[in-house]
Amino acid sequence: MQGEPLPMFPPVYSVEHPNNSRNKSQESLVMEAFKRHSLGRAHSDKKSPKVEPQKAVTVNMVVESPPVVFYNSPQASSGAIFSGQLQLDVHEPYVTLDMFEMKFLAITSTKKPVHAHCPDCTQQETLVHKWDLVTAPVSLRHGVHTYPFSHLLPGHLPATTHGALATLDYYLDAVATMSNGEKITYKRNVDIKRAIFPGNEKHSVRIFPPTNLTASVKLPPVIHPIGDFPIEMRLSGITQNKADSQTRWRLRKLNWRIEETQKFVAPACSKHTAKVGGEGKGILHDDVRLIANEEVKTGWKSDFTEGNIECEFRAACNVALKPLCDMETATGMSVKHNLIIEMVVAEEWAPLKKPNQATPTGAARVLRTQFHLHVTERSGMGISWDEEQPPVYEDVPASPPTYMKELDLASVDDAPPLL
Ligand SMILES: [Zn+2]
Structure with a gap:
């Protein structure tokens, strides 16, 4: 895959290189x-x-x-x-x-x-x-x-x-x-x-058409390679009332995972520009790896009167996998992270007079959505030279929620019946 022309730093300094081989670090x-x-x-x-x-x-x-x-x-x-x-x-x-x-x-x-x-x-x-x-x-x-x-x-x-x-x-x-x-x-x-100093929490909304389900998620603005962080989620629109009965979604399974995406545009030296189709071009490589995943077994509450499921859980990167921090260079090297939340919901039916006597309809859905996670070092490791200046936050809290932009990231699949 050939990348677009990218601005390259001019090589200001050159050293003599050894004959290196790929298996060396x-x-x-x-x-x-x-x-x-x-x-x-x-x-x-x-x-x-x-x-x-x-x-x-x-x-x-x-x-x-x-x-x-x-x-x-x-x-x-x-x-x-x-x-x-x-x-x-x-x-x-x-x-x-x-x-x-x-x-x-x-x-x-x-x-x-x-x-x-x-x-x-x-x-x-x-x-x-x-x-x-x-x-x-x-x-x-x-x-x-x-x-x-x-x-x-x-x-x-x-x-x-x-x-x-x-x-x-x-x-x-x-x-x-x-x-x-x-x-x-x-x-x-x-x-x-x-x-990056932690600022305000990020609020995001995802919708899952064709269902009426909406997920509102609260995430910390930055996370760290070490240590866990809270995720709060409210799934609304889980009930549909008819004259004498209610159909509703019950959360059956909740998984999260964190993916790390590394990209690098390999540049060509002056002798090998023909390989990439000209000066200033390179070859884009990417690499996606899983740096954490877990099934959340408990911790959610379904309120069929209000039509909401509330849940709160903690997630963390797997330190043993040496997660990287987010970064980006002008020459096409980058590291980014995504949190993917996957829910399996099963439909059930209950008469309004006996809401606790529910019968599964056999329908189930997989709801999948993702959020950008910014992984950064913890602050407080050193003293900033300009510590007397008030901190400047680049990331203004997302308000209104950014779901319009990321709408396409939410997906709904038919799930095989759970029962
Ligand atoms: Zn070369």
């Missing part, structure tokens, strides 16, 4: 790319049995800012300050440093590249920010020299995501170039999280 591919790129001793290469001679200069980093958490939606987030110090430790009496720079990179890797085994199709890098710490030769004495850095990371950046189709990671990549041409490198992964 994306994390290790990224690390290998870094190792290969680095001319100095690979920082994370612990397997090497050789003890290399001490370099004239080593680079280290102290991060001073709290873990990066963007509050609110990409449109409303004020971002997060990232700050720290790069430490250049000179082990010789004097060295001359020609250049010292650091890049903040966003790296997207896919498990489904347009051209198999092509590193440029597999991985894309985007420069988020660059610090020019030393731009002209400078002589440094023995000892530790510190270079503070800071940047307000823009709040629209998508959060670090490790999905089934693609991963998005952020890295700091510092390079010190000595006067003899030697390059000392330092790499560090930076995890970016997003937390």
Whole structure:
């Protein structure tokens, strides 16, 4: 399936890539790319049995800012300050440093590249920010020299995501170039999280033609990968009265499930654009998985006088399945969630004078409807740099209910008779 042209980040920065194979994890591919790129001793290469001679200069980093958490939606987030110090430790009496720079990179890797085994199709890098710490030769004495850095990371950046189709990671990549041409490198992964403040509850209405049944559902505006959440539902229009009798729907079965939909538009590198029909196009992949499901056995009340069924239950993602948070990038990577509620209702008939003497008519229906669930990290994991500003809510409570838009999501099927 071929996607529409999509805006792509220009590749501002290119690294030499290893010959990667599909069965390696994306994390290790990224690390290998870094190792290969680095001319100095690979920082994370612990397997090497050789003890290399001490370099004239080593680079280290102290991060001073709290873990990066963007509050609110990409449109409303004020971002997060990232700050720290790069430490250049000179082990010789004097060295001359020609250049010292650091890049903040966003790296997207896919498990489904347009051209198999092509590193440029597999991985894309985007420069988020660059610090020019030393731009002209400078002589440094023995000892530790510190270079503070800071940047307000823009709040629209998508959060670090490790999905089934693609991963998005952020890295700091510092390079010190000595006067003899030697390059000392330092790499560090930076995890970016997003937390959306819970606002007002979401109210949605679904109708189930041709029946008279209507479901009004109250859901939290956001949910979290860990922890349960309440769902309140009222099914109305369950009774139809005639002169001396009543037909009514009885709820027989209630199930819910949460589906996670991942999408990724795999871009083609300049050599393989022909495979996707031109520049700036890609191949859309999607992956849907179940991250929770349960049958609700109890907890609903039928009121045949009012014609309503009220029910309240709690749902949660299965933590063991490592649910992802909702996210979306400009280049076609996204994660979204849906809550699907399925009800089986059976029809029965009762004389009005003896409403408790009901007889099943044998008719039954399956009512199915779905709601978007926004999965986000819990807020309160860090301190927002602008915490003194009042929070801005992007999601205004849905009022009136949004059922017009999502009407087609409700469905009614004939069910096999339950009795
Ligand atoms: Zn390619």
